[in-house]
Amino acid sequence: MFKILPLFFVTTLLISPGKCADVIFSRRVYASHGRTYLQIWTLDTRTKKIAQVTNTERRHNLPVCTPDGKRIWFVSGAFGNLDDTELWWLDRRTRVETLATRFKGGIISLLGGSGPRVFFTAYEDNKPGLYRWDGKLTKVSPTDDGPSAAALSPDARTLAVQTGKAESVTTMDASGAVGRKLDRCASPVWARDARKLGCVAGTRIRVLDLASGVETAHAVFALRQTPPEVVDFSSDGTRLLVGTIGADQNSTNPQSDYWTLELASGKWERVGPGQAAIFVPGGVLLVTPRDMAPISKAHEWVSQIVFVAPGKHAQTPVAAGTAYNAAPSRCAEP
DSSP: EEEEOOOOOOOOOOEEEEEEEEEEEEEEEOOOOOOOEEEEEEEETTTTEEEEEOOOOOOOOEEEEESSEEEEEEOOOOTOOOOOOEEHHHHHHTTTTTEEEEEOOOEEEEEETTTTTTOOOOOOTHHOOOOOOSSSSSEEEESSSSSSSSEEOTSSSSSEEESSEEESEEEETTTEEEEEEEESSSSEEEEEEOOOEEEEEEEEEEEEETTTTOOOEEEEEOOOSSEEEEEOOOTTEEEEEEEEEEEBBBBBBOEHHHEEEETTTEEEEEEEEESSSEEETEEEEEOOOOOEEEEEEEEEEEEOOOETTTOOOOEEEEEEESSEEEEEOOOOOO
């Protein structure tokens, strides 16, 4: 039985199949005067170069691509209001941004979608739920109260939803029709081929075959008492990215500690502390813990995105400077 380490505060990360492994993320570059906003940027994982995509006076948070890479969904809201109450999409060819809908409750996580259809979780009347937007707003299902309560498969065809506090996940198609129920499975994460699901049951991390419901691999956390969470699958499905509540987390600086797990051998390798992490070719992208930095007469949160290569503790910055970086996700070339 493998020994494992834990994770709790994790940003849900969407997996998009495609011709390359480029990444999109939110980035706010501070200025000494005037307002600045989170904009959408891209990272070429081959060259480690970043480029700005949007430059409009609104917040661009939680960006996620459609599987074909032609559309980027993101959420926004009024400047100074921390709640994301607006759902937008960007045409990557024309760079035109379009408001899809406003939501009276706060949006928790943006799962992604295909074409004009997108899924997200949000609060309405203080109750969390899974919603679909395809020209009209539909509540698909209630969900557990957490950012990792639902996940969309990489082909955007199937949902895995944790509907309550009990550790169970139900699969659904895009219409909300119920499929297989998987007991002892919470906080679901899809493998890249959409055939397996990673999830947790207490301290046990599980990999389940979706066709049979059979557990194909597992590991048990033993090095910490904080709960674990699967964050991501490697592209070949042989490794998991796993984390737990960060050792240095506090009420103003939420963060996780991350490790990779080799499923065949049970070997663990520490990645480091941060706000989010995903697998990319050759290693892991890690969003560093945020820190306060003086900006003109005020102080603002700053963070970096760094590349961590296997077997090395060195972190190579790929998005640094006086900026706040967040919410990386893979995105295919359109």
